[in-house]
Amino acid sequence: MRKRFFISVALLIASVLAVALPKSGSAQERSGKYTIVIHGGAGTISESMPEAVKTQYYAALKHALTIGRDVLANGGTSMEAVEKVIRYFETDPKFNAGIGAVFTSAGRHELDAAIMNGATLQCGAVAGVEHVAHPITLAKLVMEKTPHILLAYQGADAFAVKMGMKPVPNSYFNTPERKTELEKWMKRLKDHDHGTVGCVCLDEYGNLAAGTSTGGLTGKMPGRIGDSPLVGDGTYANNKTCAVSGTGIGEEYMRNAVGFNINALMAYKGMSLKDAVHYIIHDVLKPGDGGVIAVDRHGNYAMDFNTTGMFRGVATSTGTFEVKIWK
Numbered sequence: 001m002r003k004r005f006f007i008s009v010a011l012l013i014a015s016v017l018a019v020a021l022p023k024s025g026s027a028q029e030r031s032g033k034y035t036i037v038i039h040g041g042a043g044t045i046s047e048s049m050p051e052a053v054k055t056q057y058y059a060a061l062k063h064a065l066t067i068g069r070d071v072l073a074n075g076g077t078s079m080e081a082v083e084k085v086i087r088y089f090e091t092d093p094k095f096n097a098g099i100g101a102v103f104t105s106a107g108r109h110e111l112d113a114a115i116m117n118g119a120t121l122q123c124g125a126v127a128g129v130e131h132v133a134h135p136i137t138l139a140k141l142v143m144e145k146t147p148h149i150l151l152a153y154q155g156a157d158a159f160a161v162k163m164g165m166k167p168v169p170n171s172y173f174n175t176p177e178r179k180t181e182l183e184k185w186m187k188r189l190k191d192h193d194h195g196t197v198g199c200v201c202l203d204e205y206g207n208l209a210a211g212t213s214t215g216g217l218t219g220k221m222p223g224r225i226g227d228s229p230l231v232g233d234g235t236y237a238n239n240k241t242c243a244v245s246g247t248g249i250g251e252e253y254m255r256n257a258v259g260f261n262i263n264a265l266m267a268y269k270g271m272s273l274k275d276a277v278h279y280i281i282h283d284v285l286k287p288g289d290g291g292v293i294a295v296d297r298h299g300n301y302a303m304d305f306n307t308t309g310m311f312r313g314v315a316t317s318t319g320t321f322e323v324k325i326w327k
Ligand code: ASP
Pocket: 041, 042, 193, 194, 195, 196, 214, 215, 216, 217, 225, 226, 227, 228, 234, 246, 247, 248, 249, 250, 251
């Protein structure tokens, strides 16, 4: 009788502790060490851009970096930082994600996004969504609330509604600048416009995360899906190696499994993050294809590209805080 009583008390205490104690990850000690790297797209970015426009880009990059840095410095997780940074970019019309997404050849917007947790290899992605203001958050919900990794088109839009996200009309993403770019692109007067956004982080618990969000390529065929929502191509994170977000011609990133291969060079060949990124960007991809940002579990980072520029920035717990566009 007494024994049964003690067993019940022990079980009760165990279940109370299971609920009250933080889950693994957040229960870990904080190392005081973090790194965050962001990008706002790579491509042909003219250095003769008006000073006022340059200033706006630098300010936006600093703003995004500050959002993520503050999450990490206050003990937030890499997943939280990635989502928060990308949600900001999705509201800034200068970037090709959320508002400001490029137009398809049919004059609409189809958005792609992915997020990946390097600690667990859990990931979620959406492709071709037309009515979701924050595709990155929908990608995280796919990861958390479904047994799947990638939802596309009407199924993804319907899932967003089911999750309580208010649908926006497709015109919500319109900007006059992107319309002009489509017109020029249709007349073959210019290359695809970039401006995809991404974020990779190492948090104080030693966990990596990566996320990417995009409208894809200007004038893409309706139904085209790029590399950004494809885990292992435009987005990848694994605590054993690195977290990567790419930007550029998605078809090349898919052909070369860019995110996974940077990880594989580190895992199987013992390459450093910097060397692995350099190899993929300069020896595997072609000049003009794009760039990547990446961070490893020690907080080393890389921001490399084979285009004229890449909107980018990095902040670390040791005081680095910089944003750049060109070399
Ligand atoms: N990689 C994106 C895509 O192909 C575009 C970009 O990064 O600018 O969809």
